[in-house]
Amino acid sequence: MFLEDVLKHRTVQAADPLLRAAPGSVPGRQVRWVHSSEVLDIAPLLRGGELLLTGGQALATASDKRRVDYVRELAGRGVAALAIETGPTLPDIPESMLVTAESNGLPLFELRKVAPFVGIMQEINSILVGQSVELLQRGDEISHAMAAELAHGGGLDEVLAVLAGQTGTSVRLVSPAGLTLGSAGAGADGGGTAGGSGTVSPGAASTTAVDVPVRGVLAARLELEAPEGIDPAFVRVAGERSVDILGLALLQRMPPGLKELAGAELMRAVHSGAQPWRLEQLGAAAGFAVDGPVAAVMIRSAASGRLRPELDKALAESVPRAASYADKLELIALAGLPSEGTRAARASLIGALGNLDVPEGSAIAVGPLGQGIGEAAWSMAEARRTLDLAPRTGRSAGGPPQVRDADAFSAERLAAESIDGGARRDFVRRTLGPILEHDEQRSSQLLHTLTVWLDSGCNTAQAARELHLERQSMYHRLQRIFDLCGGDPRGTGRLAGLHLATRLAPLP
DSSP states (O other), X not given: OBHHHHHHSHHHHTTOEEEEEOGGGOTTOBOSEEEEOOOTTOGGGOOSOEEEEEOSHHHHHSOHHHHHHHHHHHHHTTOSEEEEEOXXXXXXXXXXXXXXXXXXXXXXXXXXXXXOHHHHHHHHHHXXXXXXXXXXXXXXXXXXXXXXXXXXXXXXXHHHHHHHHHHTOEEEEEOTTSOEEEEEOOOTTTTGGGGGGSOOOOOOOEEEEEEEEXXXXXXXXXXXXXXXXXXXXXXXXXXXXXXXXXXXXXXXXXXXXXXXXXXXXXXXXHHHTOOHHHHHHHHHHTTOOTTSEEEEEEEEXXXXXXXXXXXXXXXXHHOSEEXXXXXXXXXEEEEEOOSSSHHHHHXXXXXXXXXXXXXXXXXXXXXXXXXXXXXXXXXXXXXXXXXXXXXXXXXXXXXXXXXXXXXXXXXXXXXXXXXXHHHHHHHHHHXXXXXXXXXXXXXXXXXXXXXXXXXXXXXXXXXHHHHTXXXXXXXXXXXXXXXXXXXXXXXXXXXXXXXXXXXXTTOO
């Protein structure tokens, strides 16, 4: 269901919605579900495509930085839109949230009247469930028609022609190397059978990409180009329901080898956190050096399927051996690094990942070095932890902006895993209490200034450039910070504790 149609529904109109940010992102945007929550840490629990409703109670008492992070995290998760109810608790939506939503392409609506969120969710989600059932039924009909064509001896092009004719799209099956394996144009009837797929909103032609595995190995990518007027949700469902039939057709033509099968099984084992001995067995069969260094890669993106061929290409150009695996909104990979020049090779991989053409809101993390394939699951877990922690910190990893290097978040990762939350907060309060109190009372940014200065190695000139401050203003801020925290920490034992506290302060 398109966001435009959701907003026109009577239950939503009762709340008097007003679009406040990212109007250009509304046309053609689909809503998968409607959800309500006052929890500011909700983003990791969402799958993407939700219309999120909030009454603003938590936002009213949150810091401005937390509000901005909240919007950024939702955009990164692929949320369809955010709707905030204003009133006595939150009279207006802060300008910083509107700016962040605009820059991240997240439609943000103000609900100017009180409306029962439960009623909105019941009505809209009921429609969405009905549409989903209809789409699945239609997708199954298309899949059955393709299976019948294959059973009667039809080749790959004939099977694709059934898909094209039933969806009104142009379809192409492409190998991981970019070679066209088969294609078919839209049916002569212009795809009229697609009309029952749900509400259609006018817009530009769109391309949907779906991975086609054969026995767990990525064998091809299905691309469906839908002309204007055909529901992209219907096209995606039809493509996803046809994967098994296309896999059978490909299996007749190009069965995968044992090494490819072992690589797919290895990635599933890494993803599930299998024991080191199992990883060593599968790694050897997949062509990885059992004792060689490895680093995990994790990408969170609404376009993970489309990104997989580009990721595989970047890996092939950067490291001797690699394998990848797609799971819903996560795309993961394992890079086997050379024994000589390992660190340089990992840095080169980070640079290559930074050049990937990823959609807005996507995030990439590279895990720490694992000494042998048996530590691959640990590296993957730390890459995932880095992606979870990075939005909270607001810190740059020092490399490409879209890539998070787990090594740059080692303190946060260790603290999140090994130090009790209460002990962390107590340590931060005792170490940074006067600075935090100053920021809260005067809406200053002394903590951020201190963090940037410490992360730069106490390089005042560099910190001033990063903060876009005149050097004299930077000196004044530092002097105020030193007055509050007991003096200049350089050359004292307090420096390490102060730096650690700034790194832990954003954690819950």
